[in-house]
Amino acid sequence: MDAEANRDELAQQIIELFVSIIGFIPREAVSAHTNFIKDFDIIDDDITCFMMQVKWRYKLNPRPADWEQIETINEVVDLVIGKR
Numbered sequence: 873m874d875a876e877a878n879r880d881e882l883a884q885q886i887i888e889l890f891v892s893i894i895g896f897i898p899r900e901a902v903s904a905h906t907n908f909i910k911d912f913d914i915i916d917d918d919i920t921c922f923m924m925q926v927k928w929r930y931k932l933n934p935r936p937a938d939w940e941q942i943e944t945i946n947e948v949v950d951l952v953i954g955k956r
Contacts, residue, residue, distance in 0.1 A: 887899070890945065908943055909943055
């Protein structure tokens with residue numbers, strides 16, 4: 873499988889995780905370009921819970937500065953790929 877297919881598969885996994893954690897957003901409303909804050913007004917505890925699940929699932933140990941700049945699904949994918 874090529875890198876782009878791997879990235880797309882990872883994005884789909886992260887979208888599914890996001891939808892399951894947040895709970896009130898339909899799957900079809902979320903894409904790789906979804907911005908948590910601008911698109912859904914999601915902040916604080918919901919984002920923290922989602923990011924902690926990403927951290928555990930993908931066995932990441934990011935710096936706090938890595939988390940601060942993340943606002944989209946694509947940025948989460950970039951973090952996971954960059955920290956593997």
